[in-house]
Structures are given as C-alpha cells and as structure tokens.
Amino acid sequence: MKYYSGIGDKGYTFTFEKKHKKSEPIVNAIGTLDELSAFLGLAESACTYEEIKGLLKNIELAVYTISSEVAYEAAGKLALKRLAESDVSFLEGKTDDYGKFIKDIKRFVYPNGSISSTSINVCRAVARRAEREAVAAGIKNDVVLKYLNRLSSLLFVLFRYVNEKEKNEEDFF
Numbered sequence: 039m040k041y042y043s044g045i046g047d048k049g050y051t052f053t054f055e056k057k058h059k060k061s062e063p064i065v066n067a068i069g070t071l072d073e074l075s076a077f078l079g080l081a082e083s084a085c086t087y088e089e090i091k092g093l094l095k096n097i098e099l100a101v102y103t104i105s106s107e108v109a110y111e112a113a114g115k116l117a118l119k120r121l122a123e124s125d126v127s128f129l130e131g132k133t134d135d136y137g138k139f140i141k142d143i144k145r146f147v148y149p150n151g152s153i154s155s156t157s158i159n160v161c162r163a164v165a166r167r168a169e170r171e172a173v174a175a176g177i178k179n180d181v182v183l184k185y186l187n188r189l190s191s192l193l194f195v196l197f198r199y200v201n202e203k204e205k206n207e208e209d210f211f
Contacts, residue, residue, distance in 0.1 A: 053068070053112040053113040056112060063176070064112040064175040064176075066171050066174070066175070067108055067168065067172050067175040068105060070167050070171050071101055071104055071105040073168075074164045074168050075098055075101050075102060077157070077160050078097055078098040078101065081094055081154070081160070081161050082094040082098065084153045084157040085157070085158070087154075087200065090196060090199075093132060093196070094158075094161075100185065106118075106119065107119075107120055108172065108177060111178070111179065121181045121182060123181060126185050129185065129188040129192050132192055133192040136196060136199045140199055143208075145211055146211040147198065147210060148211060149197075151200070151201040151208075152201070152206055155201045155204065155206065156197070165189045165193055168186055169183065169186035169187055169189075169190065172186060
C-alpha cells in the first residue's frame with residue numbers, strides 16, 4: 039500500500055470531490071478534529087480507570103462522526119451518520135455525574151497533576167479550539183457545535199475528577 043499521494047503538495051486537499059486550500063477554515067476545523075482524536079487516544083492510553091477509558095473511547099468515536107459530518111458539509115453533502123441531541127444529553131449527564139465528586143472552584147486551576155489527568159486536560163484545550171474553528175468555518179449543524187461545547191466542559195470535569203481520585207493536589211491561580 040502506498041501511504042502518500044502527492045495530491046496535497048501544492049497546498050490543496052479534498053473533501054470528497056470538492057477541492058479546498060489547506061488554509062481554509064473548514065480544513066483547519068477538520069485538522070483540529072483529527073488532532074483531538076489523536077489526543078483522545080493518548081488520554082485513553084494514559085488513563086488507568088476503565089470507566090474513564092471507555093468514556094474517552096465513546097467520545098473519540100463521536101469525534102470521528104463529527105469529522106465526517108464536517109467533511110460532508112464542506113462538500114455540500116449530507117453525512118450518512120450524524121450526532122443527535124441525545125449525544126449532547128449524554129455528555130451533560132456524564133458532566134453532572136462526575137461533577138458531584140469534585141469541589142466547587144472560584145479560581146482558575148493550573149493544568150497539573152498526573153499524565154492521565156493532564157492528557158485529558160490537553161484534550162479539553164483542543165476541544166475548545168475545535169469548537170472555535172467549527173464556528174469560524176461556518177458549520178451550521180447546531181448539534182455538532184453543542185457537542186463540542188459540552189465536550190470541553192466534560193473533559194475539564196474529568197481532568198479534575200482524575201486528579202481527585204489520584205489525590206493530586208490542585209493549584210489555583
């Protein structure tokens with residue numbers, strides 16, 4: 039199998055048959071979703087809690103669905119598989135569930151702790167960028183935008199939850 043094509047050598051890429059400059063906001067959005075997927079895989083590998091690993095895997099699959107939706111939308115097509123409001127509700131429920139185990143905060147939390155917790159926090163930062171880039175790209179699917187917004191909230195809670203479980207002391211700004 040050949041792992042390169044040379045098609046993108048001149049600064050262009052394709053979403054299905056539609057050609058895009060690699061500097062276009064839609065390509066940045068798709069690239070950031072790819073980066074988020076990679077970091078979710080890293081966080082899943084670093085995590086020692088099976089329940090969290092399963093949740094991160096579930097999120098990673100949803101991010102693949104979002105990537106597909108964004109690519110289809112960029113090509114002017116309707117994706118075959120789409121996120122639903124129930125996916126957003128799922129994130130909200132998990133955020134509420136794990137949020138019960140962490141203390142309320144009134145100041146910024148420094149992003150430190152274990153490899154497991156800080157890997158999740160990196161995912162949170164990339165999810166926030168993915169949301170901003172989806173907005174900049176003009177993504178019209180409200181469910182995608184809501185999901186990315188809720189995802190960063192859940193990842194923040196999971197970062198703090200893992201630190202709490204591992205008895206890593208939080209530092210505040």
